[in-house]
Amino acid sequence: MAVPDTILIVEDEPRMxxxxxxxxxxxxxxxxxxxxxxxxxxHFARRDYDAVLLDVMMPGLxxxxxxxxxxxxxxxxxxxxxxLGGEDQALHGYAxxxxxxxxxxxxxxxxYAKTTALIRRSRGTEDGALVCGEIRLQPGPMLCTVxxxxxxxxxxxxxxxxxxxxxxxxxxxxxxxxxRVWGWDFEGEDRAVDVQIKNLxxxxxxxxxxxxxxxxxxxxxxxx
Numbered sequence: 001m002a003v004p005d006t007i008l009i010v011e012d013e014p015r016m017x018x019x020x021x022x023x024x025x026x027x028x029x030x031x032x033x034x035x036x037x038x039x040x041x042x043h044f045a046r047r048d049y050d051a052v053l054l055d056v057m058m059p060g061l062x063x064x065x066x067x068x069x070x071x072x073x074x075x076x077x078x079x080x081x082x083x084l085g086g087e088d089q090a091l092h093g094y095a096x097x098x099x100x101x102x103x104x105x106x107x108x109x110x111x112y113a114k115t116t117a118l119i120r121r122s123r124g125t126e127d128g129a130l131v132c133g134e135i136r137l138q139p140g141p142m143l144c145t146v147x148x149x150x151x152x153x154x155x156x157x158x159x160x161x162x163x164x165x166x167x168x169x170x171x172x173x174x175x176x177x178x179x180r181v182w183g184w185d186f187e188g189e190d191r192a193v194d195v196q197i198k199n200l201x202x203x204x205x206x207x208x209x210x211x212x213x214x215x216x217x218x219x220x221x222x223x224x
Contacts, residue, residue: 007049055082
């Protein structure tokens, strides 16, 4: 079973949010919808995304604040959706770390094209594969290779590796891994993470050493 790209849509206007979510779903992209900035950061803390579509003008924490918070932890693609068409607003968004900007009203087809292009570009590969050192993972067909040799992974191992690849170079605590891979409602112990990390390292063979244990902090994936 193929794993679709996953995006976070942050839009406070319910009808527009539903339209965006329906369009991306129809084109094979999984998504979560957050109605405001605080909800967006709650989603971001629980799940890994390939991109964020972020409305600028929202009550409470606005899009600029959400972008600033995400950029403190991640470099995933962020595309601003806004009714503000001025140059100053666009420059401010880029200064905060946004990757692209589209002004309402916009073409859904153009938004989809921009989003998928940002995801491909962020991975640095023509086919959208995630690569770190000897490890290469293609999320669509769920193919994993180490030095071009296919590697068989269990579904849990695959999702764990996908999470580590999406956050390569970043330390993830056991709690974060449990939430993002097992789900926020998992009731087991964090020892489950250690067991699956051990299994994943074994499955990756020589590339297993790329998964580093960070004492009293968690795990991270490095290129060597």
